[in-house]
Amino acid sequence: MSGWWMQGNATGREFLQVAVKDSLKVDPVCKMKVKASSSIKSTFNKQEYVFCNKSCKxxxxxxxxxYLK
Ligand SMILES: [Zn+2]
Structure with a gap:
């Protein structure tokens, strides 16, 4: 039973990684949707934020x- 659980967990994690990779995040400045894989990003309070362009960052x-409420 624990083997089944671990397998299910691993699959879930893989799925999550794929989902995160392709998911969209909201640019906190202009509220535009930006790919989570965007290279324009900032970390604040251990949270990662992505931006549509450098001026937003x-x-x-x-x-x-x-920009955070
Ligand atoms: Zn923006």
Missing amino acids: LKFDKTPEK
């Missing part, structure tokens, strides 16, 4: 609190 980096 710069705005966020200056005052992240402003």
Whole structure:
């Protein structure tokens, strides 16, 4: 039974990784949907945020609190 559980868990994790890779995140600055795999990103409070372009990232980096509620 534990073997079944572990197998199910591994499959679930793989599925999650694929889902995360292709999923969309919301740019906290302009609220646009951006691919989670975008290279324009910032980490704040251990959370990763992605942006549609560098100017959004710069705005966020200056005052992240402003865009997070
Ligand atoms: Zn943006």
